[in-house]
Amino acid sequence: MVGSALDLENADVRLAMGVDTVIKVLPVSCEGGCQNGGECISVNGVVKCLCASGWTGSRCQEAICPQGCRNNGACVAPGICSCPAGWVGGACHLAVCKLPCQHGGKCIAPNVCRCRLPYSGLQCTKKRKE
Numbered sequence: 001m002v003g004s005a006l007d008l009e010n011a012d013v014r015l016a017m018g019v020d021t022v023i024k025v026l027p028v029s030c031e032g033g034c035q036n037g038g039e040c041i042s043v044n045g046v047v048k049c050l051c052a053s054g055w056t057g058s059r060c061q062e063a064i065c066p067q068g069c070r071n072n073g074a075c076v077a078p079g080i081c082s083c084p085a086g087w088v089g090g091a092c093h094l095a096v097c098k099l100p101c102q103h104g105g106k107c108i109a110p111n112v113c114r115c116r117l118p119y120s121g122l123q124c125t126k127k128r129k130e
Contacts, residue, residue, distance in 0.1 A: 036060045054078025067091045086110025099123050 030040035034049035038060030041050045051060035055078065062075070069081035073092030076082045083092035087110065094107075101113035105124030108114045115124035 030059070032059050034060050036063075065091075097123075 028040050028042045028047050030047055030049050034040050034051070036055045037052035038049040038055060041048065049058065049060050051057070054064050056062050056064055063077050063080070065075035065079055065081055067079070067081075067090055069075050069083075069092050071084065071087045071092045073081040073083045073087065079090075081090065081092050083089070086096050088094045088096055095109050095112070097107035097111050097113060099111070100123065101107050101115070102124045103119045104116040105113040105119065111122075113122065113124050115121070118128040120126045120128055
């Protein structure tokens with residue numbers, strides 16, 4: 001036999017090492033089970049979950065968001081943040097101003113504009129006197 005074969009029905013693993021060697025793989029059970037496509041395995045007598053890509057945690061219960069979730073956003077699936085009210089974007093990094101900022105102002109937090117001179121006010125509509 002060349003290479004290796006995995007026979008899941010009989011739970012045998014056959015490895016080619018010059019001669020056929022059969023190692024009996026005993027079914028293992030992870031306490032609480034593995035979530036999100038994770039697989040329960042035994043490594044050196046330690047039973048643990050092997051997580052699918054994008055998941056981590058002892059039971060594969062935590063999604064991984066490589067970009068991070070800012071402003072108290074929560075990673076709910078691999079690469080997907082759930083943002084709190086007032087924030088949007090892949091990393092909850094874009095503030096939402098219900099009324100748009102005027103005269104080149106920028107929305108920097110929910111309903112908060114950073115105004116360019118000489119403007120001020122909630123939506124940057126007041127022109128300062130010079």
